[in-house]
Amino acid sequence: MPPPIAIIGGGPCGLTLARLLDCKGIDYLVHERDESEQSTHTGGSLDIHPETGQRALREAGLYDEFKKYARYDDTVFTVADKSGKKLLRIGQRRDAPEIDRRELRKILLHAIPREKIKWGHALKSATLGEDGRPVLHFTNGTTASGFKLVVGADGAWSKVRLLVSPETPHYTGRSYLESRITLENPHYPTLTAQAGAGTSMAISAHKIILTQRQGDSSYRTYFGLPVPEKYFQDKANIDLQDPQKTRDVLLSTHFADWAEVHKDLIRHATDFRAWPLYSLPEAEHLGWKSVSGVTLAGDAAHLAVPNGEGVNLAMKDSLELATKIAKCGVENIDQAVREYEEDMFPRGAKTIREGNVMAEIMFSEGPEPLVELMTSFGAGSE
Ligand SMILES: Cc1cc2nc3c(=O)[nH]c(=O)nc-3n(C[C@H](O)[C@H](O)[C@H](O)COP(=O)(O)OP(=O)(O)OC[C@H]3O[C@@H](n4cnc5c(N)ncnc54)[C@H](O)[C@@H]3O)c2cc1C
Structure with missing residues (x-):
């Protein structure tokens, strides 16, 4: 028998969900495209926020481990113009410490039993079987089915997304x-x-x-x-x-x-x-009609222009979904998904909107709009 939950994608979202389910005694299997832990392309440093990313790590029992790598000194943020003149310098030791993506992945991976991750499993497509439940087709030729829930945590170009929504990133x-x-x-x-x-x-x-x-x-x-x-x-x-x-x-x-x-x-x-x-397109209401046995989380659900929130919201999604599943029970997993999606949709729509606003500000004629924005948040120069 397959476990009740299949997670597609072992990024920050999928691995946080896996760890939280583990903590709650709910069985799952992660399917990750990378061939191994070592094969990961890393990406840059991420700032982890108190109410989202840090909260998820606390609930996952990994906050102390996170603190070993968290870099408070790297919270400094400086804005300059093209002449090199510095216009704003803020944030030394803000409560949004930086951690390398590689380190965050390592912390999460080491907190999950090895056999719970199937490396080298890139999802090619997902279809709905005769029983209306998802069937997973992997590029390595294998298929998997029989899960009560498939969670697409497979990032920007999610292959699970097509089961719930026709939207694609632009x-x-x-x-x-x-x-x-x-x-x-x-x-x-x-x-x-x-x-x-x-x-x-x-x-x-x-x-x-x-x-x-x-x-x-x-x-x-x-x-x-x-x-x-x-x-x-x-x-x-x-x-x-x-x-x-x-x-x-x-x-x-x-x-x-x-x-x-x-x-x-x-x-x-x-x-x-x-x-x-x-x-993903900006809309007043992000969302889809809930599909039995499928949902999305993280970038797969609400890909936005990088605005400093992406990984944090991905981890928050995982926390909210794991909490709802534990509350409703695996036997009522569709109810858990509906409740999760009801909260996640407005959160996702907001981050897409904010990503677009932030992109306009960052790619401006000059640095002044960014300086004004940060000053309006109460950020004074140090
Ligand atoms: C240049 C850049 C800078 C950024 N900077 C920041 C920042 O400073 N702060 C911040 O909060 N966010 C930042 N982001 C956004 C952040 O990286 C994402 O929001 C976050 O990684 C989302 O996590 P995720 O787990 O949902 O998706 P991902 O991190 O994309 O993880 C998806 C996982 O799924 C796997 N996968 C993909 N396709 C498949 C498949 N078909 N089958 C199986 N597995 C698959 C991938 O290998 C990966 O492990 C930045 C993004 C970019 C592009």
């Missing part, structure tokens, strides 16, 4: 180009002296340069650009396999009139990776 007109400056990089000593802890963001002419210190003290830099969706795939524009040419294009085209302090970040950037930014 390109927002902006992309990040991520790069690294490691401790061995000749620019590292200069950068660490200039940027120090936390995140620095410079904005001009609808472009961004964002620098973020990681857990190993290296930096990730994101160059934000208003470019067409396939811009970074077209070698006629830029060839990411050729770092020197990529640097040349950034220096001569996109950031030609930026100050040397910013251009130095480009001159020393390595390991380029494109992140086109997608969002």
Whole structure:
């Protein structure tokens, strides 16, 4: 007999749900696309908020473990203009500590029995069987069925989503180009002296340069650009396999009139990776008519432009869903899902709206709207 719950996706959402179900004695199986724990592509540092991500970790009994990795010093946030002038510096030791995605995944993975995760299980499609329950088809040729509930925690390009909604993410007109400056990089000593802890963001002419210190003290830099969706795939524009040419294009085209302090970040950037930014459509009411035996959580449910909430809301979804399942019981799992979705839909709609507003502010003509916004939240310069 399969366990009652199948979770698709072992990201922050799926693994938080798995751990919380474990704590409540409810059986489940996670199906993850990655071949193993080691094969994960990591992504940057995440700030974990008290009422959402931190609360989920507390309920999962993992808060003390989280605190071992949580970086309060990296909560500093600086806003500058293209000349390098710093306009705002806030947040030293805010209660939104940073943790590397890799570390967060490790904490969650180590709290779940190994046999509960099926690695190398990329969902190809999900259909409804004759009994109206989901059937899972994996790219490795296997299928699985008989679950009382399938939870799509499979991120932006969820394959489970089609069972409940025809919506797909759309390109927002902006992309990040991520790069690294490691401790061995000749620019590292200069950068660490200039940027120090936390995140620095410079904005001009609808472009961004964002620098973020990681857990190993290296930096990730994101160059934000208003470019067409396939811009970074077209070698006629830029060839990411050729770092020197990529640097040349950034220096001569996109950031030609930026100050040397910013251009130095480009001159020393390595390991380029494109992140086109997608969002589910903004609607007054996110949602679908509840489908028996299926639901979504995290980015699969409410993908938004990165606005500092994504991972936090993903973990909150997991907490709310696990709590409802425990309350209603596995025998009433559809009722649990309906109650979860009723609360999750407005939360999801709000984050999509806020993501779009934040994108407009961050990709502005200059840094002033972001400074104004942060000051209106009571953030004063330190
Ligand atoms: C450039 C960038 C910066 C960001 N910065 C922040 C930030 O600072 N703070 C913040 O809160 N959020 C940030 N986000 C958003 C955040 O990363 C997401 O909201 C969060 O990771 C959502 O978690 P999730 O578990 O729902 O999805 P994901 O993290 O996408 O995890 C999905 C999991 O499912 C697996 N999977 C995918 N497809 C399949 C499949 N077909 N079959 C099986 N498994 C599958 C994946 O391998 C992955 O493990 C950022 C996003 C981007 C793109």
